[in-house]
Amino acid sequence: MSSSAxxxxxxxxxxxxxxxxxxxxxxxxxxDDAEILRPADLLATLGxxxxxxxxxxxxxxxxxxxxxxxxxxxxxxxxKLLGDGRRQIENFCLSxxxxxxxxxxxxxxxxxxxxxxxxxxxxxSILFARAADDADLAHALWSVTAxxxxxxxxxxxxxxxxxxxxxxxTFLLDLAERLSSRAGRMVGRGEPVxxxxxxxxxxxxxxxGLTIETVSRTLTHLEDVEVIALPSSRRVLLRNRDVLQGLxx
Amino acid sequence: MSSSAxxxxxxxxxxxxxxxxxxxxxxxxxxDDAEILRPADLLATLGxxxxxxxxxxxxxxxxxxxxxxxxxxxxxxxxKLLGDGRRQIENFCLSxxxxxxxxxxxxxxxxxxxxxxxxxxxxxSILFARAADDADLAHALWSVTAxxxxxxxxxxxxxxxxxxxxxxxTFLLDLAERLSSRAGRMVGRGEPVxxxxxxxxxxxxxxxGLTIETVSRTLTHLEDVEVIALPSSRRVLLRNRDVLQGLxx
DNA sequence: CGTACGGTTGATACATATCAATATGCGTGG
DNA sequence: CCACGCATATTGATATGTATCAACCGTACG
Numbered sequence: 001m002s003s004s005a006x007x008x009x010x011x012x013x014x015x016x017x018x019x020x021x022x023x024x025x026x027x028x029x030x031x032d033d034a035e036i037l038r039p040a041d042l043l044a045t046l047g048x049x050x051x052x053x054x055x056x057x058x059x060x061x062x063x064x065x066x067x068x069x070x071x072x073x074x075x076x077x078x079x080k081l082l083g084d085g086r087r088q089i090e091n092f093c094l095s096x097x098x099x100x101x102x103x104x105x106x107x108x109x110x111x112x113x114x115x116x117x118x119x120x121x122x123x124x125s126i127l128f129a130r131a132a133d134d135a136d137l138a139h140a141l142w143s144v145t146a147x148x149x150x151x152x153x154x155x156x157x158x159x160x161x162x163x164x165x166x167x168x169x170t171f172l173l174d175l176a177e178r179l180s181s182r183a184g185r186m187v188g189r190g191e192p193v194x195x196x197x198x199x200x201x202x203x204x205x206x207x208x209g210l211t212i213e214t215v216s217r218t219l220t221h222l223e224d225v226e227v228i229a230l231p232s233s234r235r236v237l238l239r240n241r242d243v244l245q246g247l248x249x
Numbered sequence: 250m251s252s253s254a255x256x257x258x259x260x261x262x263x264x265x266x267x268x269x270x271x272x273x274x275x276x277x278x279x280x281d282d283a284e285i286l287r288p289a290d291l292l293a294t295l296g297x298x299x300x301x302x303x304x305x306x307x308x309x310x311x312x313x314x315x316x317x318x319x320x321x322x323x324x325x326x327x328x329k330l331l332g333d334g335r336r337q338i339e340n341f342c343l344s345x346x347x348x349x350x351x352x353x354x355x356x357x358x359x360x361x362x363x364x365x366x367x368x369x370x371x372x373x374s375i376l377f378a379r380a381a382d383d384a385d386l387a388h389a390l391w392s393v394t395a396x397x398x399x400x401x402x403x404x405x406x407x408x409x410x411x412x413x414x415x416x417x418x419t420f421l422l423d424l425a426e427r428l429s430s431r432a433g434r435m436v437g438r439g440e441p442v443x444x445x446x447x448x449x450x451x452x453x454x455x456x457x458g459l460t461i462e463t464v465s466r467t468l469t470h471l472e473d474v475e476v477i478a479l480p481s482s483r484r485v486l487l488r489n490r491d492v493l494q495g496l497x498x
Numbered sequence: 499c500g501t502a503c504g505g506t507t508g509a510t511a512c513a514t515a516t517c518a519a520t521a522t523g524c525g526t527g528g
Numbered sequence: 529c530c531a532c533g534c535a536t537a538t539t540g541a542t543a544t545g546t547a548t549c550a551a552c553c554g555t556a557c558g
Binding site: 080082083084086087088090102103104108109132133135138139141142143145146147148149150152153155156157159160161162206208209249 | 329331332333335336337339351352353357358381382384387388390391392394395396397398399401402404405406408409410411455457458498
Binding site for chain 4: 412413459460466
């Protein structure tokens with residue numbers, strides 16, 4: 001399913017950020033050029049920048065969890081497979097998101113690049129060693145885990161109790177929110193927003209616990225009732241976010 | 250849905266554990282009598298024992314997250330409601346489990362006693378203050394959050410991609426495992442195990458993203474094919490765990 | 499002994515999956 | 529620039545698993 005194209009380039013973060021590695025704020029400055037941000041800033045000073053090409057596997061299920069990753073740009077999917085090939089995508093990671101952070105020594109999911117993407121890769125051993133006597137860092141690790149937990153808890157409700165329409169609506173709103181907050185753009189409550197979907201219909205289906213056909217049908221239905229528009233299959237214009245929000249319950 | 254029966258009794262933990270509060274091991278000793286255990290031991294030294302009667306609300310959704318809780322005995326459900334009454338149970342907490350730990354100041358779920366239950370209740374402010382300069386405690390908090398994350402990630406796969414049979418099978422095996430590990434009993438791989446269900450069919454349904462009827466039908470079907478037996482509705486005998494495991498994929 | 503509550507069972511409806519065909523977009527090579 | 533081929537997406541017809549609606553049963557309890 002995922003071609004095993006490997007990392008294209010790895011650069012020491014310090015090459016990009018020659019000095020002032022002391023704390024996060026130098027990174028934040030660099031971020032303006034590229035795309036990084038967030039509480040994860042602190043972590044980003046400890047790693048190495050790596051690029052993965054589309055569909056490259058970043059790590060596999062049950063692999064040794066030697067590194068954790070922070071997204072700089074692009075999108076990755078974190079997922080799990082069932083014996084017969086059924087797949088559940090647990091999360092799409094966008095710029096600023098952290099993934100691969102485990103307490104146990106093995107990854108319990110696999111991670112793949114949805115689009116070409118750039119990440120900071122940090123050695124787990126280094127990270128944990130520092131966290132032992134850096135309370136800020138320890139807190140950052142906890143914060144990352146807790147945030148992730150919150151996201152998944154919401155997703156649990158989506159998968160357990162929501163209809164296809166509600167799932168898709170929730171997904172679109174959530175993605176719009178995450179993408180725009182990263183772009184730093186503030187969008188008025190009324191006006192339409194356009195969302196660029198980095199992932200395929202199959203990815204969306206596996207994230208929402210649906211089939212590709214149901215996702216497609218649901219989108220065209222939402223288009224029929226003029227809640228969204230689909231200028232192309234990867235671009236979604238949210239025309240009436242209030243209605244979507246209603247479907248969100 | 251939940252009668253607002255309140256806490257029945259609160260005792261200072263120190264009354265039960267007069268001395269040696271220095272670390273967790275005194276608690277562990279006490280635990281042999283009652284039921285507590287686990288990495289959460291460390292936390293348990295900081296709180297007050299409280300009892301909740303069946304169906305009592307321990308905290309509500311969006312309530313101020315002033316406390317965190319450690320189960321000593323009984324079962325609680327942690328859940329979220331949708332506007333129209335649909336409910337998703339995120340977790341059943343058994344003895345030794347921690348719940349109500351949030352980074353943000355508000356609970357994002359509600360918690361209710363499934364059966365009469367005893368908990369240690371810890372003031373969040375105290376906990377966090379101590380965690381600031383107690384690395385062990387900070388690590389314990391992270392550990393609790395990460396463990397919970399792991400549980401939910403598995404549950405996500407259940408809700409997103411498994412059939413009713415698979416969900417029920419997974420649930421039974423998981424519960425059997427959790428209950429027996431707490432009882433300290435080691436059960437041979439072949440022999441049947443009996444599981445006492447602390448919760449109603451409705452609770453199971455809301456945990457598994459199914460209806461009560463489907464849960465019931467699935468159980469009777471598993472009984473028909475002699476994988477389980479149902480001596481009574483709250484007691485399930487796992488007669489063939491290999492088959493269940495197979496459904497678990 | 500009835501009433502209430504939780505659980506089971508049955509008949510039917512419906513949302514989503516499945517299977518199959520067609521369409522659209524996109525990179526490659528002529 | 530166009531033609532081809534492959535990926536991905538849409539649309540249609542049908543199947544199926546689970547929900548819904550409704551009746552019934554059993555056990556606990558006043």
